[in-house]
């Protein structure tokens with residue numbers, strides 16, 4: 001087969017040549033309903049990712065370090081060549097393991113989360129320990145974890161983020177959009193309507209081309225008023241579930257605790273849009289504090305890490321545009337006054353596990369979340385982990401698919417980029433499929449889903465229920481069903 005070139009979401013050119021698979025266990029057809037996503041199914045996005053996208057991404061990592069070699073030599077001296085060679089060799093080996101569908105290997109280096117990973121890998125049933133036979137979530141997370149381990153175990157490059165330039169470029173090329181959004185969102189009054197618009201802007205920024213097209217304006221159009229926000233109405237025709245009212249009502253309820261946990265997704269422009277929303281929330285007392293949960297290591301190309309947060313704020317503070325620079329300074333103040341904080345980094349977010357096991361596998365993190373008013377999970381990967389990477393009936397209720405994971409009230413905001421979805425009206429998924437067979441991977445459709453927690457019945461394993469319901473009067477509610485969309489915003 002002749003090589004084909006496609007451009008991935010970060011603009012990388014990826015060769016999609018296929019080599020012969022030695023895997024005899026693959027199945028024709030798409031992933032069946034009520035199964036885990038997996039590279040076993042040849043008509044799935046998981047298969048395409050493992051067969052074509054991941055080798056391409058690994059090739060790009062190789063090119064990045066090789067191209068950076070002169071700069072690295074200048075910084076670290078000639079000895080860094082040895083690191084680069086070892087990293088390149090290790091990535092080539094990993095490509096080969098993936099191509100031959102080899103068993104996952106244990107971690108033996110300096111990885112701080114190696115014990116958790118090794119325990120997880122050895123508990124997987126043997127037939128589910130190879131790239132194409134495993135659940136896609138396990139295989140994909142394992143690949144990103146292995147890639148960073150090569151850097152982590154090197155002498156000079158243990159902090160090297162091989163994706164940082166992509167996140168930075170994404171922000172830099174979004175300058176015009178950032179200016180418009182910044183101007184349009186200064187001093188917005190506290191209304192549901194404004195919150196709703198900001199939520200939708202934020203959602204659509206998870207669809208990666210947004211910064212290039214969605215908010216472009218002609219010269220004659222006003223660039224600094226609320227009409228800019230009204231533009232989002234044009235692009236949310238394809239919002240399949242919209243629980244924004246429930247999210248607003250959750251934040252508006254009186255109660256002692258107004259912390260919001262924000263489980264971040266991508267850096268670059270998406271993080272800028274996240275901050276616009278979060279700034280609005282703290283400025284208007286919709287949250288007393290926001291805790292950003294970022295990734296401990298470079299992850300899924302564009303995911304946000306602590307250095308990305310620092311770089312972004314610093315970039316804005318020193319921007320020549322006055323409005324962006326003022327915004328950067330304001331956000332720096334929100335961070336130094338701890339209105340917005342970076343939560344202690346947890347390796348659970350860069351583990352392979354779905355969120356319903358968090359209570360058993362990372363009780364500390366689970367406890368942190370129980371201590372907040374609302375946890376917002378942003379993006380497709382977080383959604384997959386909430387759903388357990390499982391093909392539910394598309395009309396199944398969000399609350400059911402969480403499989404008991406309800407440390408606090410939960411909101412998921414994501415554009416649909418893989419075959420996992422729930423909470424849709426009966427028949428909608430079939431209609432969408434008839435009209436557009438790529439609807440589940442295009443990122444063109446979105447969901448904002450919400451469910452409240454049942455604090456009063458929540459106990460940690462081996463403990464009495466230690467969360468007293470009287471501490472949560474406003475949050476103790478009957479189980480919520482699927483949202484009807486007919487709710488009225490408080491206030």
Ligand SMILES: O=P(O)(O)OC[C@H]1O[C@](O)(CO)[C@@H](O)[C@@H]1O
Nearest residue numbers: 206265266379380381382417418
């Ligand atoms: O940035 P997001 O929204 O989490 O998207 C990442 C997702 O995109 C993909 O690359 C394609 O679905 C998946 O690997 C992953 O779930």
